[in-house]
Amino acid sequence: EPEVTQTPSHQVTQMGQEVILRCVPISNHLYFYWYRQILGQKVEFLVSFYNNEISEKSEIFDDQFSVERPDGSNFTLKIRSTKLEDSAMYFCASSPVTDTQYFGPGTRLTVL
Amino acid sequence: RKEVEQDPGPFNVPEGATVAFNCTYSNSASQSFFWYRQDCRKEPKLLMSVYSSGNEDGRFTAQLNRASQYISLLIRDSKLSDSATYLCVVKGDSWGKLQFGAGTQVVVTP
Numbered sequence: 001e002p003e004v005t006q007t008p009s010h011q012v013t014q015m016g017q018e019v020i021l022r023c024v025p026i027s028n029h030l031y032f033y034w035y036r037q038i039l040g041q042k043v044e045f046l047v048s049f050y051n052n053e054i055s056e057k058s059e060i061f062d063d064q065f066s067v068e069r070p071d072g073s074n075f076t077l078k079i080r081s082t083k084l085e086d087s088a089m090y091f092c093a094s095s096p097v098t099d100t101q102y103f104g105p106g107t108r109l110t111v112l
Numbered sequence: 113r114k115e116v117e118q119d120p121g122p123f124n125v126p127e128g129a130t131v132a133f134n135c136t137y138s139n140s141a142s143q144s145f146f147w148y149r150q151d152c153r154k155e156p157k158l159l160m161s162v163y164s165s166g167n168e169d170g171r172f173t174a175q176l177n178r179a180s181q182y183i184s185l186l187i188r189d190s191k192l193s194d195s196a197t198y199l200c201v202v203k204g205d206s207w208g209k210l211q212f213g214a215g216t217q218v219v220v221t222p
Contacts, residue, residue, distance in 0.1 A: 031208055043156060043199070043212040055207045091155055095208060099144055103155040 002026045004104035006092050012110045013082055021077045021107045023092030032075045033093040033101060034067065036060070043091065049075065082111045115139060118200050118213035125190045125220050132186040133216045135200030144203040145176055147185050149196040150215065156199055159185075190220045 005024045013019050025032050034046040047057045049067055066078045075094075079086055089108050093101040118135045125131040137145075145162035160167065162174040162183050173186040183202075187194055197215035204211060 033208065033210075035210075042214040043210075045209045045211070048207050048209060050207070056209055058209075089153070093210075099203070099208070100146070100158060100161065101208065101210060102158065105155050108153075 004092055004094055004102055006090075006104040006107050008107060009105065010108045010110070012112065015084055015111055016081050019079050019082055019109065021079075021090050021092075021109070023075045023077070023104055024073050025075055025092065025094030026096075026102060027073070029094035029096050029102075031055075031095045031097070031101075032067075032069070033095075034077045035091045035093060035103075036088040037091065037106075038085075038088045046077070046090075079109075082109075084111050087111045114213075115211045116200055116202050116213035118216045120214060121217040121219075123216065123218045125187075125194075125218060127190055127192060127220055127222055129190050130186065130188050131190060131218060132184060133198070133218075134182050134184045135213050135216075136180075136182045137200075137202045137211075138181070139202070139204050139211075140178075140181060142202045142204045145174075145183050146201040146203075146210075147172075147174055147183075148199040148201055148212075150199055151196050156201075156212075159198070187218070190218075192220050192222065194218060195220045 032049040037043045048055045089106045091106045092104040095101045147159040148156035166175045171188045175184045200213035
């Protein structure tokens with residue numbers, strides 16, 4: 001069964017550093033998403049991406065965040081200058097249409 | 113008011129018993145509804161979509177009440193492996209943004 005994959009599984013970084021989180025969505029899916037979950041809190045939507053552009057973003061997704069689909073398979077989330085409060089689990093998801101979404105295993109980001 | 117509200121639990125359930133819990137949502141224009149399960153520090157995994165007519169998948173039954181804006185999940189013949197956090201998830205618009213509840217924890221005991 002096809003799966004969404006994410007790398008790395010755990011990223012530790014210093015405050016102020018840039019990080020890039022990588023995702024490989026399921027191959028025939030057209031819609032891509034990033035969510036985050038701070039420890040002990042609910043899953044929160046960050047951004048949706050379709051047809052090589054952002055279709056919707058949340059208030060969390062400020063100028064420090066960007067997404068890119070650099071080739072036909074990867075989907076990346078970049079945080080330009082990390083803050084302590086960016087520490088969270090980041091989940092990538094994809095869907096064939098704008099309905100059922102399948103989540104990757106997540107990247108745990110720790111900002112020191 | 114929270115967009116999606118759930119009783120956090122935990123619901124402690126003896127193995128073989130039935131457990132049911134609800135979720136309420138605030139946006140009456142919401143289009144699609146789901147239950148996901150999440151194991152500790154893992155990704156949300158789709159359990160089932162929820163349809164207006166109600167639907168069943170094995171031991172799991174989901175109901176949707178649009179008038180009262182709530183969704184329910186019932187688990188019959190609970191297994192130890194059903195222990196998890198169950199996330200009520202609502203999709204409100206055409207671009208697919210999912211809104212998650214904080215989850216209901218279920219603990220099935222031997």
